[in-house]
Amino acid sequence: MSNNDGLRILASTQATQRLSRRSFLAGATVTAVAGSTLITGCGSSEPEPTAGAGSSAGPIEDQLNMYTWGEYDSPKVLKEFTASVGPKLQVDSYNSNEEMVNKLVATKGTSGYDLVVPTGPFIPQMVANDLLEPIDLTRLPNFSNVDTVYLGQSWDPNNDHSVPKAWGTTGYAYDTTKVDREMATWQDFLDVASTTASGQVSILDSPDNVVGLYLWAKDIDWMTTDMALLDEAQDYLVNTLAPHVKKFESYPGSNGMPQGSFWLVHAWNGDARQGILSSDDKDRWKWVLPTPRTEIWMDNWCIPKGAPNPNAAYAWIDYVLDPGVSLKELSYIGYHTAIKGIEPAANEAGLDRLDIVFFTPEQIATMEAGELNDAQQKRVDIWNAMKAAAGR
């Protein structure tokens, strides 16, 4: 079965021919094309089927257990879902894909969760290890609202097991009252971290991002499996950068930034936006999407094997794919929700700091997706060693 067979129902034939769907996250060389389609994709409005949650096999259960990233759904949307659709929600959160995968593996289909939100590259192995149920897209009328640019990614070419939830990138923010200079690159980050902002720096508590910090500054592919380069990264991170770090923190936006605990924070864009918006003095912070390279990641709704409330899970996915609901989600989490026309809608609604949510095709061209490769263990080792060295 070719990719097009699986997708014909999802978009007009005109659109599927026009779009290079898989190219969006495939690499810097082709993303420029994808970037341009992003814009046209956002502008064009295709006929939308009427929404109707739960055209499903059986009634919607009255409970829904979600296992997702921290602060990753608007509390308002969660409440409204229960009010209008029915199922009561229980939301647990994790800090890394590994943590989530492990819980599913350890419980062997009895985790009790109905929804998980893995990042793309983890999906093929989760499918291979029989952790995910296939998703029947015909049960999601609102699936047609997803911008086709984000469908059929390399990790799930036919979206048999996943539906896009949100995508984002990694950058940094700095307190302009403390760091009195312009910053634009990862090298600037490393320079300031080890001089002006020494001892006031927060670094993402995630192996890939820690290693990426150095490799991006040197304009090297962050998923490299070249051990010599990784050793070089380890030497710099452990011996040079580690002593200047104040905290390894994946969500600096929720506490550290508003508290004023850091001068320089390495953060995912949505979290940085939350941190800036919840600070008393918002203008103090400057957000930077650093050059020459950075990350792009996409998280996806998946239904784990043995989900006790699958109909409620379908109802939820369909519910958040509604453009209106999706806008509320975006307004809270600060990440692009992959829905058609969400950018103009967000602009029209006058949401704050959309420069941290939406990016230009040129910016997207500098972003590279992560993968699960042979260097995974080495990256974890570097991250461990750096954290240990920071306490010296």
Place this chain on the structure above:
Amino acid sequence: MSDEVLASPGVRRWRAPGFMLAVPAWAWFVMFFVLPVGFVILLSFGAKPDIFRPYSLEVLSFDQYAKALDPAYGPTLKNTLRVGITGTIACLVIALPFAYWLAVRVPPRWRGLLLGLVLVPFWTNFLVRTIGWQLIISPDGIASSALQQLGVISQPLNFLYSRSAVLLGVVYNYLPLMILPLFVAFDRLDPTLREASKDLGASRYRTFTQVTLPLAMPGVVAGLALVFIPLMGDYITAEVLGGAKGNMLGQLIASQFLSAQNWPLGAAMAVLLMLSITVTGLIFALVGVTVRGVLRRRRRIVIDVLEVAA
């Protein structure tokens, strides 16, 4: 048979053997101590095959210990010992006079209330209490603004996410565990012993160091153990208040189990942590016993029997 029983002068009833009383305790001990610790030790000899399996016990080896003993983790062990030892001593220094005052000086009718107040923090969740400190000592917290208004500091307080913040947190969290055994030890002392010491001409200081304190030693040792052992394995306090500088082994172990998903390495680190707690405890016990021996020798009063007889 019933005739026989009735016929015997004292009715013989079946009596459970004494050890039966200890069965629940032994069952608990086996289920919740021997088995889990045994499994952790077994796990520490395993390996991590791939990210979809946190451990495998197919091939047993010492590889994880070699990794856990990597010099890279040296600073974390040093930090942990430093916080563990300083924190325990700080708890002792604060708790000793307080427990003495509570047990000896405070009128008995107030003791219950004060002891209750010592326990009040335990009514709140450990994590919530620690996060409370985070709010207090953060740069925009109340401690920072109060100190700035008093003119003690000119910049916002830069105390959160440091080793000292962890020390503050552990002393706060574990202090009641030191106060309670000390209080019990002082409370049990017979006041007449202190009076006797005074009658024999000892100063208050001498009475305390030579009568009260030696008799309260079991309480001191219990308090030291109750504070030092859980403190060394604590990771919540360090996670919430410590940042990168105040990291402890507990965090490293937790991250092996939760984030890195390398259970064997985490287990090996846990075994090493238990060993380092034991070794530190033994060293202190040895020092304690030696000091006591020396003191006893110096204070011994030799009564020459012949001289007395003559």
